[in-house]
Amino acid sequence: MFVSTLVGIVAVLCALPELFIVSRILGAGMGSECPKTELRGTCYFIAGTTFTATMVVGTVLGMDIIIGDNVLLIVGIGAIPTLLCCLFMLPTKETPKYLLVKENNRQAAMESLIFYQGYEVDHQKFLDETLKEEEDSHCEVSTLVLLKEIFYKPYLMRAVLLGIASMQLIVGFWPISTQLLMAHFPLGTAQMFSSIFNGVSFLSGITGVFIIGRVQRRKLMVGSSIASLFFLMGYIMFDRLAILVAPIFKYGCFATMFLCHVFFGVGYGTIAFYITGELLPQLHRSLGQSVVFFVTLAVSFFFSFVTLPAYETYSVWAFIPLFVIPGIVCVIYLYLYLPETRGKEIHEIVEEMKQSFKTATSRESLNPASEPTNF
Secondary structure, three states: OHHHHHHHHHHHHOOOHHHHHHHHHHOOOOOOOOOOHHHHHHHHHHHHHHHHHHHHHHHHHOOOOOOOOOHHHHHHOOHHHHHHHHHHHOOOOOOHHHHHHHOOOHHHHHHHHHHHHOOOOOHHHHHHHHHOOOOOOOOOOOHHHHHHHHHHOHHHHHHHHHHHHHHHOOOOOHHHHHHHHOOOOOHHHHHHHHHHHHHHHHHHHHHHHHHOOOOOHHHHHHHHHHHHHHHHHHHHHHHHHHHHOOHHHHHHHHHHHHHHHHHHHHOHHHHHHHOHHHOOOHHHHHHHHHHHHHHHHHHHHHHHHHHHHHHHHHHHHHHHHHHHHHHHHHHHHHHHHOOOOOOOOHHHHHHHHHHHHHHHHHHHHHOOOOOOOOO
């Protein structure tokens, strides 16, 4: 991330937009395998909330009344926290799951486990449960072979598709929220509202930290996604009413976008980033997540060019084919196939997905005329 920031600074200084695109690609990475099962969701939500906090700071600093007109300063100021984070990460250890499953180094895995979780957990139980994820992970398998397995093994392909569907839900009009609100409010007010929205996502994320361990992850993911889509359609309605009926309806635009950010922060906005890692075995996890993020980045790259021109041409009606319809398709797929992951070990979730295909295959063998198994 620090390298990404430096490349971004050089891109601004040299006026090279292509280099800035490279900096964004370098900055697109994440991963974690350290928390114990009971705290897995909580730890991810803390990480997601921290990320949202940086967005709040960036949005506030980006206002014209602060440093919004200084692109170099906006990009370069990120070098300070990223450098500090890099220094903070230097003494950390490799994850215990990787050391045990991939490197077969039990002693190093134990040391890593103590480093991340202390002495208050049952280390032996953790290591025994982790070994159940082994699934031939000691074998040296090429990336191409692993990629073929992901596409040919139904339960792996479904895990990747679930990850892609989850990530597509976070692709929205949020990056141009200021431009949208400028249709109804002055520039300063629109920028202030955008900062408020990010602040709401941050506060909602804090709420998510406390509830993620108490509610079913599947229900929170699907429920918050449905609510956000509902309020997105509400935004479209109030935008048209504000223009065609009465300006007072512009506050409905603010309210619906506000509520979209609430459900984004408390649910799917964070869960989408880590749900893929809970659905894949150790051997295929990194590559599977890479496939998901590659597709997501490609789609985001496309929408970054299409969204604003489509809005300027077709107004908010453009959001129906761009976000509403794809969002509904993704939510339906998640509702049909996303397993519950709260409180379960990864190997248990993977086995559950395998069994769902075995059951479907058994039904097809008993009834040859039935439909083929779906991904």
